[in-house]
Amino acid sequence: MGIIAGFVIIYSGKSLSQDLTAKEIVAKADQKNRGETSQGTMSMKIVRPSWERTIEMKSWSKSDDFFLVYITAPAKEKGQVFLKRENEMWNWVPSIDRMIKIPPSMMMQSWMGSDFTNDDLMQQSSIVKDYDHELLGVDTVREKDCYKIKLTPKPEAPVVWGKIITWITRDGFNNWKNEYYDEDMELINIENAYELKDFGDRTLPSRMVIEPVDEPGNKTVLIFDDMIFNKPIDDDFFTQQNMKQVR
Numbered sequence: 001m002g003i004i005a006g007f008v009i010i011y012s013g014k015s016l017s018q019d020l021t022a023k024e025i026v027a028k029a030d031q032k033n034r035g036e037t038s039q040g041t042m043s044m045k046i047v048r049p050s051w052e053r054t055i056e057m058k059s060w061s062k063s064d065d066f067f068l069v070y071i072t073a074p075a076k077e078k079g080q081v082f083l084k085r086e087n088e089m090w091n092w093v094p095s096i097d098r099m100i101k102i103p104p105s106m107m108m109q110s111w112m113g114s115d116f117t118n119d120d121l122m123q124q125s126s127i128v129k130d131y132d133h134e135l136l137g138v139d140t141v142r143e144k145d146c147y148k149i150k151l152t153p154k155p156e157a158p159v160v161w162g163k164i165i166t167w168i169t170r171d172g173f174n175n176w177k178n179e180y181y182d183e184d185m186e187l188i189n190i191e192n193a194y195e196l197k198d199f200g201d202r203t204l205p206s207r208m209v210i211e212p213v214d215e216p217g218n219k220t221v222l223i224f225d226d227m228i229f230n231k232p233i234d235d236d237f238f239t240q241q242n243m244k245q246v247r
Contacts, residue, residue: 022134022147025133025147026149028173029168030126032204034064036063037060037232038060039060039061039231040199040226041072042056042058042222042225043055043223043225044057044220045223046112046114047218047220048217048218054073054074055071055114057071058072060233060238066086066237068083068242070247071112077112080092081243081246083239090102092243107119115189115212116210116222127164130159131152132153133151135147135148136149138170146168147168150165151166162184164180165178166178174196175205177193178190179191187213189210190211191209191211193209194208194209199226200227202229204224207222208222209222
């Protein structure tokens, strides 16, 4: 993908005719994707060269601080719950009647055997607060004009990636592509968004595909079936006690 010829980047100023900084572009996309609250149903297909499996789930979120996922299928994992509450993350496993705390050191670990990390799915870090943002230019990705932005972790920020390159559509502020690099600046995962769909008052990608660059044939597909935004959710919903009751 080449940078559009003739585009001049002014790093210390505003970006294009939208008059937005790189950070403001990322914040608009993040807020659109999250809302004040969100809740919905989704499925995740894990694809490997010799097998596939699908996990179905419900999710609820509120601001950057609260996130809860309830696994509805397959039967073996049904009832498992994952909770992020501020800076802590927990996993309730009903089959062994055990509450497991997930430490920060495990944020890079695979979530449910997928190509997503715990951090990716549970939104442990904030792409707005925990990173510095630099506008690299404008790029065309799958026929959409996008802002190309580099996210560099702030010193001491609780993040798992060495940097992220993100492409955000100029028309709609949708996160259209991400590249995730480790601390050695090696490219680890590429994520692409597809199939724009109306979810109430907003249009968002309904299918996300993440592929590890060093494992050909491996990918994980996350499909958003239904999403509701900005419906009030009490903070008390996101508790360890509710993890054992939510359905």
